[in-house]
Amino acid sequence: xxxxxxxxxxxxxxxxxxxxxxxxxxxxxxxxxxxxxxxxxxxxxxxxxxxxxxxxxxxxxxxxxxxxxxxxxxxxxxxxxxxxxxxxxxxxxxxxxxxxxxxxxxxxxxxxxxxxxxx
Amino acid sequence: xxxxxxxxxxxxxxxxxxxxxxxxxxxxxxxxxxxxxxxxxxxxxxxxxxxxxxxxxxxxxxxxxxxxxxxxxxxxxxxxxxxxxxxxxxxxxxxxxxxxxxxxxxxxxxxx
Numbered sequence: 001x002x003x004x005x006x007x008x009x010x011x012x013x014x015x016x017x018x019x020x021x022x023x024x025x026x027x028x029x030x031x032x033x034x035x036x037x038x039x040x041x042x043x044x045x046x047x048x049x050x051x052x053x054x055x056x057x058x059x060x061x062x063x064x065x066x067x068x069x070x071x072x073x074x075x076x077x078x079x080x081x082x083x084x085x086x087x088x089x090x091x092x093x094x095x096x097x098x099x100x101x102x103x104x105x106x107x108x109x110x111x112x113x114x115x116x117x118x119x
Numbered sequence: 120x121x122x123x124x125x126x127x128x129x130x131x132x133x134x135x136x137x138x139x140x141x142x143x144x145x146x147x148x149x150x151x152x153x154x155x156x157x158x159x160x161x162x163x164x165x166x167x168x169x170x171x172x173x174x175x176x177x178x179x180x181x182x183x184x185x186x187x188x189x190x191x192x193x194x195x196x197x198x199x200x201x202x203x204x205x206x207x208x209x210x211x212x213x214x215x216x217x218x219x220x221x222x223x224x225x226x227x228x229x230x231x
Contacts, residue, residue: 034220049219069181089161106177109162
């Protein structure tokens with residue numbers, strides 16, 4: 001059974017600091033990994049998606065890396081801003097089974113890291 | 120585009136009552152999902168649908184039923200609500216060939 005762990009559970013940093021959020025998973029047979037952002041009382045917004053064959057993806061100040069062999073992904077946020085304050089979740093999608101069907105599309109989520117960037 | 124819309128946003132039920140949560144998407148997505156989010160548990164998949172008229176169980180389906188009579192709508196039903204079903208429920212959808220998920224803003228349900 002895939003388990004996804006995010007460390008730290010909460011992080012508070014001053015504005016302008018570069019920071020790294022960590023995500024680890026127990027089963028390396030993944031199809032892809034996604035990073036999401038969740039604002040209080042809101043749904044999740046997809047930030048970055050890394051296919052299993054890729055090593056990293058970048059979007060603006062965000063950079064996500066993937067190391068399948070070690071079961072780890074990191075989300076790097078450069079020059080953090082108060083507007084970056086949110087909960088960040090990673091999720092891994094299992095590689096489709098040979099039988100197809102029910103195994104495909106299932107995401108396993110981590111519990112999230114609550115990020116606070118203070119002015 | 121409204122994206123993914125969930126109704127209601129908040130609801131309080133008494134144990135044993137029933138209700139239906141509605142998810143509507145206007146992006147012509149084939150795949151739709153219902154998740155629940157609980158403190159310390161992350162998001163867990165309840166049921167999902169890969170197309171109109173088809174549904175399948177996720178990892179925590181007990182106590183819930185779903186229907187996908189129209190492509191744009193995915194309904195989640197609780198026939199006899201229990202306090203253990205107190206949670207925040209999220210609907211999500213995506214195009215079958217794309218990995219990006221679009222989420223609704225959630226329904227906060229309390230069962231007393």
